[in-house]
Amino acid sequence: MSIAADSKFHVLAVDDSLIDRKLIERLLKISSFQVTTVDSGSKALEFLGLHEDDQSNPEKPSVSPNNHQEVEVNLIITDYCMPGMSGYDLLKKIKESSSLRNIPVVIMSSENVPSRITRCLQEGAEEFFLKPVQLSDLNRLKPHMMKTKVKTQNQESNEIQLVEKSEIQSQLQQQQPQSPLSPTPPQQQQPPNNNKRKAMEEGLSPDRTRPRYNDITTVV
Amino acid sequence: MALLALKAQLTAFVQSMFDEGLLDGQFIQIQALQDETNPNFIAEVITSFCNDAERIITELNKYMTQQNVDFSKLESCVHQLKGSSSSIGAHRLKLACADLQQAFDEKNKGGCLKALNIITREYCILGGKFETLIQLEKSILAIKSNQQQQGSYHIAKST
Numbered sequence: 001m002s003i004a005a006d007s008k009f010h011v012l013a014v015d016d017s018l019i020d021r022k023l024i025e026r027l028l029k030i031s032s033f034q035v036t037t038v039d040s041g042s043k044a045l046e047f048l049g050l051h052e053d054d055q056s057n058p059e060k061p062s063v064s065p066n067n068h069q070e071v072e073v074n075l076i077i078t079d080y081c082m083p084g085m086s087g088y089d090l091l092k093k094i095k096e097s098s099s100l101r102n103i104p105v106v107i108m109s110s111e112n113v114p115s116r117i118t119r120c121l122q123e124g125a126e127e128f129f130l131k132p133v134q135l136s137d138l139n140r141l142k143p144h145m146m147k148t149k150v151k152t153q154n155q156e157s158n159e160i161q162l163v164e165k166s167e168i169q170s171q172l173q174q175q176q177p178q179s180p181l182s183p184t185p186p187q188q189q190q191p192p193n194n195n196k197r198k199a200m201e202e203g204l205s206p207d208r209t210r211p212r213y214n215d216i217t218t219v220v
Numbered sequence: 221m222a223l224l225a226l227k228a229q230l231t232a233f234v235q236s237m238f239d240e241g242l243l244d245g246q247f248i249q250i251q252a253l254q255d256e257t258n259p260n261f262i263a264e265v266i267t268s269f270c271n272d273a274e275r276i277i278t279e280l281n282k283y284m285t286q287q288n289v290d291f292s293k294l295e296s297c298v299h300q301l302k303g304s305s306s307s308i309g310a311h312r313l314k315l316a317c318a319d320l321q322q323a324f325d326e327k328n329k330g331g332c333l334k335a336l337n338i339i340t341r342e343y344c345i346l347g348g349k350f351e352t353l354i355q356l357e358k359s360i361l362a363i364k365s366n367q368q369q370q371g372s373y374h375i376a377k378s379t
Contacts, residue, residue, distance in 0.1 A: 017272075017300065017303060017304060017307070018268050018272065019265060019268050019269050019272065019304050019307050019308060020303070020304075020307050022261075022264065022265055022268060023250070023253070023265070023307055026253045026258065026261060027253065030253065081299065081303075083296075110302070110303045110306060131303065131306065131307065132246050132249070132306055132307045132309075134249060135249070135252075
C-alpha cells in the first residue's frame with residue numbers, strides 16, 4: 001500500500017432502501033467522502049474481499065491474498081434492519097475478520113431501541129445513528145476514520161523503518177564490515193527518497209497522536 | 221422573470237404542503253442536498269420514493285385481502301414504507317404507517333383495514349402534490365439551463 005496522500009476517505013454504505021442509499025450517498029459526498037453504496041450485507045462483504053464460504057473452511061484463509069481489496073475502505077456505515085444479513089450480522093462478521101476488524105463500523109436505524117443500540121456498541125460499532133441521518137451526524141465520522149488511518153500509517157512507517165534499518169545496516173556492513181551500526185539518527189544517513197524520510201522522521205517523533213498528513217486536516 | 225415567478229410558486233407550494241402536515245423538516249434537509257452539481261436530486265428522490273410507495277401499498281392491499289393474512293409480510297412492508305416516508309419527510313404518511321403498525325400489534329384486522337385505507341388515501345394526496353412539485357422543479361431547471369446556454373452564447377458573441 002502506498003503512503004501517497006489520499007485526501008478523501010472512502011466510505012462503504014450498506015442499505016436495502018434505495019431512497020436511503022441515495023440520501024446517504026449525497027450526505028457523504030457533500031461531506032467530502034468518497035462513497036460506494038451496496039444494497040445488502042453479503043454484497044458489502046463481497047466488496048470488502050471477504051467471502052462467506054471461505055470462513056467455513058478452516059484451512060483456507062478468510063481473505064485470500066488474491067482477493068485483497070484494491071480499494072481501501074475507511075469506514076462502513078450500515079442500516080440495521082435489512083432482509084437476509086442484518087446490519088448487526090454484518091458488524092459481527094467484520095469484527096471477526098482479521099483483515100477487516102480495524103475498519104470502523106457505524107450502524108443506522110429508524111428505531112430507537114436502547115437494547116439494540118447497546119448490543120451494537122458492545123459488538124464494536126463506533127456510533128449508532130438514528131434515521132433519518134443528518135449532515136451533522138456525519139461530522140462525527142472523521143475522528144473514527146483518522147484514528148484508523150493513523151494506526152495504519154504507524155504500522156506502515158514501522159515496517160518502513162525496519163526495512164530502512166536493515167538496508168542501512170547492510171550498506172554499512174559493505175562499507176565497514178567490522179564496525180557496529182552507530183546509533184546515528186536516520187537524517188544523517190541518506191535515505192533513498194523523501195517519502196520514506198518523512199515517514200521515518202515522523203516515526204521518530206514522540207507525539208504519535210498527531211494526524212500523519214496535513215492534507216487530511218483540510219478535508220472539511 | 222419567469223424563473224423568479226416559478227421559484228416563488230415552488231416555495232409557496234412547498235410551504236402549503238408543510239402547512240397541511242404533508243411534509244416535515246426532513247424535506248428541508250433533502251432540499252439542502254440539491255445544488256448545481258446535483259440539480260435533479262429532489263426530483264430523483266421523490267420519484268424513487270413514489271415508485272417504492274406505490275409498490276408497497278399495492279402489496280399491502282394484496283396481502284390484507286388474502287384469506288390467510290401473512291402478518292409478518294405485512295409488518296415488513298409497512299416498516300419499509302414508514303422508513304421511506306420518514307426519510308423523505310412525508311409526515312402524514314409516516315403517521316399513518318405507525319397507526320397500521322399499532323393495529324398489527326393489537327392483532328386487530330378491522331383496525332388494520334381501516335389504517336391501510338388511510339395510508340392509501342394519504343399516499344394519493346401526497347403523490348399528486350409531489351407530481352406538481354416535480355413539474356415545478358423541472359421547469360425551473362429547464363429555464364436555468366436555457367439561461368446558461370444563452371449566457372455562454374453571449375460571451376462567445378462578444379469576443
